[in-house]
Amino acid sequence: MRALPALTSLLAVLALAGCTDDAREALRPTQTGCYFATGIGETHLTAEQASNAATIAAVGLRDGFGERAVAVAITTAMQESELKNVDYGHDDSLGLFQQRPSMGWGTEEELLDPVYASFKFYEKLDRTDGWEDMTLAEAAQAVQVSAYPDLYEQWETDATVIAAVFAGGVDGGVGCVKGNAPEVTADPAALAEAYEYQWGAEVSEVDDDRVVIDPDDSTEGWNRAAWAVARSYDFAIASVAYGGMVWAAGENAWVEPDAESHGEDAVEVANDSHAAVIITFATV
Numbered sequence: 001m002r003a004l005p006a007l008t009s010l011l012a013v014l015a016l017a018g019c020t021d022d023a024r025e026a027l028r029p030t031q032t033g034c035y036f037a038t039g040i041g042e043t044h045l046t047a048e049q050a051s052n053a054a055t056i057a058a059v060g061l062r063d064g065f066g067e068r069a070v071a072v073a074i075t076t077a078m079q080e081s082e083l084k085n086v087d088y089g090h091d092d093s094l095g096l097f098q099q100r101p102s103m104g105w106g107t108e109e110e111l112l113d114p115v116y117a118s119f120k121f122y123e124k125l126d127r128t129d130g131w132e133d134m135t136l137a138e139a140a141q142a143v144q145v146s147a148y149p150d151l152y153e154q155w156e157t158d159a160t161v162i163a164a165v166f167a168g169g170v171d172g173g174v175g176c177v178k179g180n181a182p183e184v185t186a187d188p189a190a191l192a193e194a195y196e197y198q199w200g201a202e203v204s205e206v207d208d209d210r211v212v213i214d215p216d217d218s219t220e221g222w223n224r225a226a227w228a229v230a231r232s233y234d235f236a237i238a239s240v241a242y243g244g245m246v247w248a249a250g251e252n253a254w255v256e257p258d259a260e261s262h263g264e265d266a267v268e269v270a271n272d273s274h275a276a277v278i279i280t281f282a283t284v
Helices: 003-018 021-027 047-062 067-081 114-126 136-144 149-167 188-199 218-230 264-272
Strands: 033-038 041-045 174-178 210-213 237-242 245-248 277-281
Touching (some): 033 149, 047 149, 047 174, 047 188, 067 136, 067 149, 114 136, 136 149, 174 218, 188 210, 188 277, 210 218, 218 237, 218 277, 237 264, 245 264
Antiparallel strands (some): 033 041, 033 174, 210 277, 237 277
């Protein structure tokens, strides 16, 4: 009986060798989460991790920090919590950065708010002399004072890629293809509220199936477009368009739509997106 699994595996391999491309594609594992790609590398996050990374970046940019500070914060959160907003940790540590109420970081409720936790991280980073001249890992350690400072370094490359997408204005740097979040109802008003809370600014337009954000320049536009893609699971976003490109839910890349393949509506939205980030929602 022990030979049956091996035989089954062999038969599967033989079947796969002679099957069609469609069948071979059907047998591949389903992609999940969010895929990041820049000129310096590629990486992958779950939907939950991408959403939290987008929040960390938004708060940093809101408070006047740049891409490097965002990379430090993401390096830290990747080590401390795997970019998950956990309600447990060593002693009384909590949240994305494993900050401790007993050490004066804030209350338990505050530290479980990713926006507040990010704000407190950047606040201490700003008080750290010379952090700009440190490596990402060194700056993370200067803020966290961890008992295991060498562990931050392993996340530097991934954090640099993620920060480039969320804070460096990389064109079409992230696409999210599938997640396991609970079913949510499309709610443009809720997304607009989240945008105001995280970015400290209001959206330009919100209606029943669309949110529009007017950026000051293309870097700002792509940062906000990436933020929106990362919120797609939380808010049932159907598409995000900017700079003449469109990302559609379930796709891991942005495209320049054409009428024959994507329809006239997609082309019209893409044309309108040269100046504004246009976020559309699924409608019943």
